[in-house]
Amino acid sequence: MPNGSGFNELAAGVETESALTTNAMVTLEDDKPLQADLCIPAASAIPSTSFIQESLLTANGSVETNVSTLRVDKAGPRVYAVGDVGSHARPAVHNILNTVPTLCASMKRNLLIAEGQEESAVGPDRVFEDTHGTQLVAIGRSTTKRVGAAMGFQLSSVMVWMIKGRDYLLWITGGLWSGNQWANES
Numbered sequence: 001m002p003n004g005s006g007f008n009e010l011a012a013g014v015e016t017e018s019a020l021t022t023n024a025m026v027t028l029e030d031d032k033p034l035q036a037d038l039c040i041p042a043a044s045a046i047p048s049t050s051f052i053q054e055s056l057l058t059a060n061g062s063v064e065t066n067v068s069t070l071r072v073d074k075a076g077p078r079v080y081a082v083g084d085v086g087s088h089a090r091p092a093v094h095n096i097l098n099t100v101p102t103l104c105a106s107m108k109r110n111l112l113i114a115e116g117q118e119e120s121a122v123g124p125d126r127v128f129e130d131t132h133g134t135q136l137v138a139i140g141r142s143t144t145k146r147v148g149a150a151m152g153f154q155l156s157s158v159m160v161w162m163i164k165g166r167d168y169l170l171w172i173t174g175g176l177w178s179g180n181q182w183a184n185e186s
Contacts, residue, residue: 047085062087068127069106070099078110088128097172100182102128 026034047062056074058064063081065072065088072079081088082099089095105126112122148155148163155163175181 058087069125
């Protein structure tokens with residue numbers, strides 16, 4: 001899987017979660033083997049875009065989106081992409097919280113313009129900006145083996161423990177499932 005991640009594939013012995021505590025043999029892009037005490041495969045998601053025209057895709061297979069409006073400019077008017085398939089942001093589940101309001105605002109604006117309203121009356125595009133840059137990783141069961149970063153700042157192991165492994169952000173689930181997360185346009 002040469003994708004810029006630095007490795008091609010894992011040895012056959014690293015296939016299950018229980019194997020995370022065993023040694024692993026990693027094959028690098030230059031085919032050199034590397035013995036590792038622990039291997040955390042965190043290369044990224046592979047976008048499910050096989051049904052989309054190749055001319056609309058980036059080199060890594062994601063849909064080429066306008067990073068500000070989430071439109072797929074090459075596909076024509078009123079075509080959008082959000083989530084892991086879009087090239088607009090890092091593939092991270094929490095990015096959906098910021099992309100859905102931008103998507104809805106872009107759709108509303110474009111539909112009003114398509115119905116004949118003037119662009120000046122509809123207002124400017126709502127702009128998506130990926131500012132969160134958050135990554136939390138728990139390594140093992142100990143509170144001392146966790147690393148993290150949030151919005152450009154390094155987080156201590158205890159801070160990562162407080163955020164991750166407690167409720168796994170369950171407090172946002174109700175708003176997401178009911179749609180209340182996006183009830184207001186702002």
